[in-house]
Amino acid sequence: MCNVRAMRGEDLPEVLKISQECFGPDAWSRKAFEREFELKHSHKFVIEEGGKVVGYAVVWKFSEEVSLMSIAVGRDHWGKGYGKRLMTFLVEHFRDQAKRFFLDVRRSNVRAIRLYQSLGFRIVSERRGYYSDGESALQMALELQEAEDAHKGTPSQAPTVGGADTKTH
Numbered sequence: 001m002c003n004v005r006a007m008r009g010e011d012l013p014e015v016l017k018i019s020q021e022c023f024g025p026d027a028w029s030r031k032a033f034e035r036e037f038e039l040k041h042s043h044k045f046v047i048e049e050g051g052k053v054v055g056y057a058v059v060w061k062f063s064e065e066v067s068l069m070s071i072a073v074g075r076d077h078w079g080k081g082y083g084k085r086l087m088t089f090l091v092e093h094f095r096d097q098a099k100r101f102f103l104d105v106r107r108s109n110v111r112a113i114r115l116y117q118s119l120g121f122r123i124v125s126e127r128r129g130y131y132s133d134g135e136s137a138l139q140m141a142l143e144l145q146e147a148e149d150a151h152k153g154t155p156s157q158a159p160t161v162g163g164a165d166t167k168t169h
């Protein structure tokens with residue numbers, strides 16, 4: 001049985017391992033994760049299977065906007081629905097607390113882009129050369145109040161660009 005819950009300090013060894021294997025040199029350090037626990041606007045979750053952490057997500061919430069700062073599922077567990085489960089949880093969790101959900105994703109990250117699109121996220125802009133290796137980021141957004149319609153395939157208007165300008169994975 002898989003389950004999403006708030007991240008705790010004791011999850012950090014597993015979370016760091018997943019971050020390392022997914023992002024390599026761009027992975028967040030232990031200090032970076034620890035800092036998140038001190039930030040009021042930071043919301044952190046893990047997804048576990050049989051009591052073992054298989055993925056995590058970090059989200060920042062400012063006023064009516066939420067921004068996905070990092071999300072990853074352990075490589076051995078890709079393609080089993082954990083990423084979608086975690087993202088679906090986040091959308092539902094923040095739907096009543098915010099209006100818009102933003103994220104940045106590497107242009108080449110087809111797997112992640114398809115996941116976000118399947119939840120109704122739309123590409124709202126491209127940030128050229130956003131990453132340190134020169135790759136561009138696609139900024140994607142979901143209107144949370146319209147999320148239910150998006151699931152049903154009802155077209156929603158693309159929101160204006162304006163998420164927190166923070167560098168994410």
Ligand SMILES: CC(C)(COP(=O)(O)OP(=O)(O)OC[C@H]1O[C@@H](n2cnc3c(N)ncnc32)[C@H](O)[C@@H]1OP(=O)(O)O)[C@@H](O)C(=O)NCCC(=O)NCCS
Binds near residue numbers: 023073078083105169
């Ligand atoms: C992106 C990531 C979180 C997805 O997690 P996951 O558990 O593998 O995803 P899921 O199994 O829930 O699949 C969700 C969707 O991803 C897409 N997807 C899954 N496997 C795919 C593949 N091999 N190729 C393309 N798209 C794929 C599909 O759209 C799928 O939805 P569907 O099952 O309804 O068709 C995971 O691959 C990961 O941690 N990647 C490395 C870190 C990363 O890139 N994070 C995102 C940064 S913005």
